[in-house]
Amino acid sequence: MKSSKRKRLSMHELSVCQGLMRQVEQVAANNNAKSVKRILLRVGGLSGVEPSLLQSAFEIARAGTIAEHAELEIEDGPIVVKCQECGASSAAKLNRLLCQYCGEWRVNVVEGEELLLLSMDIETAQSAAEESRHV
Numbered sequence: 274m275k276s277s278k279r280k281r282l283s284m285h286e287l288s289v290c291q292g293l294m295r296q297v298e299q300v301a302a303n304n305n306a307k308s309v310k311r312i313l314l315r316v317g318g319l320s321g322v323e324p325s326l327l328q329s330a331f332e333i334a335r336a337g338t339i340a341e342h343a344e345l346e347i348e349d350g351p352i353v354v355k356c357q358e359c360g361a362s363s364a365a366k367l368n369r370l371l372c373q374y375c376g377e378w379r380v381n382v383v384e385g386e387e388l389l390l391l392s393m394d395i396e397t398a399q400s401a402a403e404e405s406r407h408v
């Protein structure tokens with residue numbers, strides 16, 4: 274039996290990160306970025322992604338990309354459900370997916386499963402002077 278690795282790494286988070294890197298490179302290319310400094314990502318509470326595992330996976334996925342020296346900041350996204358009984362939308366907790374208004378448990382998740390690239394800080398070299406931009 275092999276000894277366990279020093280760092281936990283999940284294949285799921287790694288593949289999520291690789292998808293993220295494709296988005297990041299696309300946005301960077303659209304904005305003539307020279308490098309990416311910071312990435313702000315919203316992770317929904319129901320996305321099935323573990324933020325700490327995502328951080329470790331990011332350190333691997335960023336290697337050799339335009340975001341090689343970027344920091345990943347993760348923001349917790351809200352969980353919102355829509356009630357099948359009264360039709361109201363309300364905020365819910367991960368282990369308590371109920372309508373806040375009538376207590377109904379038959380609800381549809383309308384927000385919370387997404388992974389969203391919110392913004393990036395990039396460096397461009399359009400003129401002689403380097404410029405930092407928030408995109």
Ligand SMILES: [Zn+2]
Nearest residue numbers: 356359372375
């Ligand atoms: Zn309701």
